[in-house]
Amino acid sequence: MNPQIAVLGCGTMAGAIVSGLLAAGTDPSRIVATARSSATRQRVAETLGVAALTDNRKAVRGADIVLIGVKPAMAAAVASEIAEDLDPQVVVISIAAGVTTQTLQAALAPSGGRPVVRVMPNTPVKVGRGTFIVSPAAGAEQAGEQVIALLDPLGTVVEVPEKLHDAATAISGSGPAYVFLVAEAMIDAGVAMGVPRAQATELTVATLAGSAELMASSGEHPAVLRGAVTSPGGTTAAALDQLESHGLRTAFARALEACRDKAARLS
Ligand SMILES: NC(=O)c1ccc[n+]([C@@H]2O[C@H](COP(=O)([O-])OP(=O)(O)OC[C@H]3O[C@@H](n4cnc5c(N)ncnc54)[C@H](OP(=O)(O)O)[C@@H]3O)[C@@H](O)[C@H]2O)c1
Numbered sequence: 001m002n003p004q005i006a007v008l009g010c011g012t013m014a015g016a017i018v019s020g021l022l023a024a025g026t027d028p029s030r031i032v033a034t035a036r037s038s039a040t041r042q043r044v045a046e047t048l049g050v051a052a053l054t055d056n057r058k059a060v061r062g063a064d065i066v067l068i069g070v071k072p073a074m075a076a077a078v079a080s081e082i083a084e085d086l087d088p089q090v091v092v093i094s095i096a097a098g099v100t101t102q103t104l105q106a107a108l109a110p111s112g113g114r115p116v117v118r119v120m121p122n123t124p125v126k127v128g129r130g131t132f133i134v135s136p137a138a139g140a141e142q143a144g145e146q147v148i149a150l151l152d153p154l155g156t157v158v159e160v161p162e163k164l165h166d167a168a169t170a171i172s173g174s175g176p177a178y179v180f181l182v183a184e185a186m187i188d189a190g191v192a193m194g195v196p197r198a199q200a201t202e203l204t205v206a207t208l209a210g211s212a213e214l215m216a217s218s219g220e221h222p223a224v225l226r227g228a229v230t231s232p233g234g235t236t237a238a239a240l241d242q243l244e245s246h247g248l249r250t251a252f253a254r255a256l257e258a259c260r261d262k263a264a265r266l267s
Pocket of ligand 1: 008009010011012013014034035036037038040041056069070071072074078095096097120121122123173
């Protein structure tokens, strides 16, 4: 598989995906990107080494895969703009939060039927550790397989039915922000107790990275790993007691529901 890929709206997230594809061996000549401003186009051409245009319609000619990377409010308009220029078998990927495959299919061809696949990436794609949620439209299962194969070298790919796409987005699409907030809170708490900020930051970042690696490589449930750090009546138990009594679990439950519901309102 050596598809020609058009990336419409090569901003922060789509640019990170392009960077990952190039690192995974895609030839830069197989990718054409677009952006609105000349500043972004210049940055894309210089940093990624792919062709960067303004014209979405021109960019999709000859493409096998089209990735729509614009903001959610623009996604359907960009799909309508390119509809007439796509061959029938072209796979359309959208990373726009909240925009359904139904909305995109209607914009691409009012008669329906185009293979559309929703994908939700996250920012660790910038370091080759992205997490991608993949939800093909009804009838686009084969396109879904193609998209999974394309993204597999860029990190972890999890396919979910589209009805769970927004809920899954609340876990991994927005998830890095929760982790960074937890990091900030741990650093600030350390600083408040007198640990110098540089050391509090180093300890926090190394602890989060090491714990994530331990979780991923051991395959153990997080509760088992937490139990292993928690001696009865000990220091960690005292800390966890405070986190639980200040409603950590409830805060996460309400936060992820709010994220899911906000995504549903974007479509
Ligand atoms: N950031 C994240 O963590 C994240 C995570 C998951 C999913 N997403 C999704 O990724 C999408 C993009 O987010 P982002 O943060 O990457 O935004 P961004 O950096 O603003 O990228 C959007 C890009 O689209 C370009 N653009 C706007 N209108 C266009 C048009 N009509 N034709 C072609 N290009 C156009 C912009 O060009 P200019 O730069 O020239 O204005 C910009 O480069 C969103 O739909 C979002 O839901 C983002």
